[in-house]
Amino acid sequence: MFSVVKTDIRQIEPYSLVAFFMSEFQENCPIETITRSASDVVCITVLASQIARTACPGQFVMVRVGNGYDPLLRRPFSIHACDQKNNSISLLFKVVGQGTAMLAALAPDDSLDLIGPLGKGFSFGNTPACLVGGGMGIAPLYFLASELAARESTNDHHILLGARNREELAPFVDQFSGLGFAVQTATDDGSLGHHGFVPDLLDAITPFAGTIYTCGPHPMMENVVRKCSQLSLPCQVSLETHMACGLGACLGCTVAGKDGYVHVCKQGPVFPASEVKWTL
Ligand SMILES: Cc1cc2nc3c(=O)[nH]c(=O)nc-3n(C[C@H](O)[C@H](O)[C@H](O)COP(=O)(O)OP(=O)(O)OC[C@H]3O[C@@H](n4cnc5c(N)ncnc54)[C@H](O)[C@@H]3O)c2cc1C
Numbered sequence: 069m070f071s072v073v074k075t076d077i078r079q080i081e082p083y084s085l086v087a088f089f090m091s092e093f094q095e096n097c098p099i100e101t102i103t104r105s106a107s108d109v110v111c112i113t114v115l116a117s118q119i120a121r122t123a124c125p126g127q128f129v130m131v132r133v134g135n136g137y138d139p140l141l142r143r144p145f146s147i148h149a150c151d152q153k154n155n156s157i158s159l160l161f162k163v164v165g166q167g168t169a170m171l172a173a174l175a176p177d178d179s180l181d182l183i184g185p186l187g188k189g190f191s192f193g194n195t196p197a198c199l200v201g202g203g204m205g206i207a208p209l210y211f212l213a214s215e216l217a218a219r220e221s222t223n224d225h226h227i228l229l230g231a232r233n234r235e236e237l238a239p240f241v242d243q244f245s246g247l248g249f250a251v252q253t254a255t256d257d258g259s260l261g262h263h264g265f266v267p268d269l270l271d272a273i274t275p276f277a278g279t280i281y282t283c284g285p286h287p288m289m290e291n292v293v294r295k296c297s298q299l300s301l302p303c304q305v306s307l308e309t310h311m312a313c314g315l316g317a318c319l320g321c322t323v324a325g326k327d328g329y330v331h332v333c334k335q336g337p338v339f340p341a342s343e344v345k346w347t348l
């Protein structure tokens with residue numbers, strides 16, 4: 069795939085010049101809707117025709133936060149939903165610092181400057197699928213679940229969702245069950261579903277013969293990978309690291325893989341679990 073970036077090269081910020089010569093798109097995206105599903109969880113839907121046309125589940129975008137140079141670096145966000153008919157994509161994020169607070173303060177008349185779709189997404193493995201998401205790791209799993217549901221109508225897909233409490237988790241239960249997924253939940257405070265951690269829920273669905281896809285905090289994914297290796301189940305993980313460029317240029321996102329260091333932004337963020345070095 070090769071694309072022409074429809075931006076005046078003299079007016080773009082210096083480090084997105086790298087994107088100019090790559091296959092990703094840089095788009096100025098009008099905001100369609102901005103909603104809150106919890107006090108600090110925000111969903112922004114933007115018109116992004118080129119990104120929506122080519123995005124795959126598990127890929128991400130680098131978002132320019134604000135129009136100035138503070139913060140200087142773009143922020144990475146998974147593509148949460150993709151609607152090719154309406155040329156739109158959605159980002160789901162938690163407000164954790166300066167950049168996400170600025171994004172949460174935007175309004176439907178504003179627009180977002182995005183580079184994407186970036187990285188390698190999920191590959192479709194044996195069905196049925198079991199998706200395991202913790203916290204904002206739920207974000208890329210909705211796009212994946214939509215694609216799985218569109219490919220094969222089955223009642224056998226599972227999703228196991230974990231979060232701190234009911235407020236954070238409840239809005240997603242209907243979303244995933246609407247796609248035909250069997251939903252099970254775990255919360256840290258026991259306010260919705262299992263009182264404990266989401267990997268515990270894997271015991272409830274075994275015996276299971278299919279593919280596990282997971283995204284969430286590193287210790288959670290490590291537990292999922294441990295259980296999958298005990299059960300000999302194929303597992304794909306979506307890793308989150310600090311990213312400065314998101315384009316393979318700064319080496320800021322490297323993690324230890326089985327055969328040396330890997331770039332999460334270019335070789336991932338999704339990897340077969342067996343390619344990542346875990347402390348199991
Ligand atoms: C490929 C990828 C996809 C992501 N998708 C999502 C998503 O869909 N939804 C979502 O809510 N978040 C996602 N993140 C994390 C998101 O990029 C950060 O939360 C965001 O950049 C924080 O920006 P900030 O300016 O608000 O916070 P900052 O002020 O930069 O930092 C606030 C705090 O968050 C921590 N932090 C910042 N970035 C990261 C990071 N990448 N990983 C772990 N901790 C971090 C910092 O250490 C600090 O403690 C993703 C990250 C990656 C690498």
Ligand code: FES
Nearest residue numbers: 314318319321333
């Ligand atoms: S974030 Fe710069 S190389 Fe990956």
